[in-house]
Amino acid sequence: MLIFASHITSKDNFRADKASRAKVTETEYSLHPKVYQDITQKLRTPKIDLFASYLNAKCKTFISWHPDPESSGRTSPPVAKPYPGGRSVIREACRRKHIPENAMELMIAALSLSTTKQYNSTFVKWWAFCQGQPDKIYQPTVQDILEVLTQEFQNGSTYSTTNTHRYEEIWDPHPALLMLEKLHPLDSLGLKKLTIKLILLLTLGTAHRVQTLSKIRLGNIRSTEQGVEVKITDIIKTSAPKRMQPKLILPFFKEKPEFCAATTLLHYMDSWIEQN
Template identity: 30%
Template sequence: MQRVSESVIQVIINSWRTGTNKQYDLAWQKWVIWCKSRGYNPKHTSEVDMLAYLDLLIENGKSYSVINTHKSMLIQTLKLFNNSWCENPRFIARFMKGVFNKCPPKPKCDSTWDVSVVLRYLSALMPLESLGLKLLTYKLVALLALSNAPRSQTLVALKLSNMNILKGKVEFMFTNLLKTSRDTKFKMVPSHFENESLCVMHTLLFYVSKTENNRLSGQLLISHCTYKAVTTSTVARWLKDVLAASGINDKFKAHSFRSASVSAAFMHGCTLQEILRTADWSSAKNFKKFYLRDVEQNTSDYSRAVFGDN
């Protein structure tokens, strides 16, 4: 294998998304510390050394997901430093199968909350004209999270400049890269229902109108205090606040909106193909592992499967 230049290495590193880079950077730092404590060169090592390191992670009680992250980072990174054994490691794949059997990955919760409980709370936040900006923001964020099963990153990426108001619907296009973005463009279409108390589109347009004269950001979701752009952590906190106000057990975090939404959609008959498209999954693997249930699949409208007949 020919030596790869530093500039090429940097370009390859840029191929990883921000979240992956953060995970890999932390894993690499731990690897470097382990190697130096044993007098090894962290950039040039053997498969046996890597197996010893991964085995230590097992001894330290790390989950399969954490161990797999370290494995992926090391294989991809060590290739760049001309470790030829990384092209065809003899034991790594078999080792990881053993790790999977010993401590298989599990969802954080073996159940999810009842979507109807949160919908009842949200529907009670009416009329919209009576709501302060904080409650209006909470309602919009929660409705978007339930109707499209987005990640917090996706909600933060919604921009007014990419919003198109069409006949009977609103559509958002994404110009920046999301977690699973490929070459094709991804879009979000907030749902429109006759029942305005749960109509995502009606709530969204009212929110845009109410914040129009004060907003200091082109991002759709802005702080209800400063009117500036917000981060994913802020959106996640809002979603947790909605769960608390709805009376949902505090063991559930913001990301549980995604699992609750897709589980409800599938249980009410939404097709697997529509769920994967709406939730922006490239394959059914994760959904089948964590959410799949034996129900009849005959509905093609994701949001109506979640919200019922609203």
């Protein structure tokens, strides 16, 4: 069996052609009221009804195809421009702030793909709220921001998501320091407790992410008279072309050896090699 497309002239296809050109004006199609009610309860009530008439409009404000005494107009509102992507939005925002082109490209190049992806969902929501109108997107009013935050809350976002800082509080490291003080001397610790102490000291002493600490390689650890240097050569979240990779500098803490990350790291390496 062969199936292929073929053009049929209107003369030979008069039935289908006539039906497609017929204007049905005697019927105004509309969603059933119960269906419309269910939709608005699960989503939200729209503010404007496009391509409607006074017979089937679901909103007080509606746009009609033909002249209608109660409609707000005969043409639909401007079609929103499609979302161009996170980097394009950032580039345009920089351009409107009169940032030099070369500096702008340098700033955008420093953004990793994961960072852009992380904020992209927020950009998409803001773009949809502003309906692609540049003045509203890049120069919002306080009322615009309050309205979009209110919409997000009504759509299920939690209060903390829309109204609080990223870090509402910080934890007290004192209990951790007390535990570290007890995990001493190092010779008395097994590999498990030694690992816990090392990770905690590195976290407190360098303030690096767990991802960065997980990229520590034995071949990148160098001991000096002042302490220990650790180069991170693997790609991490903050990696970017021509950007320097992190280097952990761990000085010897002779005054408080129980809190010395450098000594703990060297002792951990020796213990791990002995057991493996």
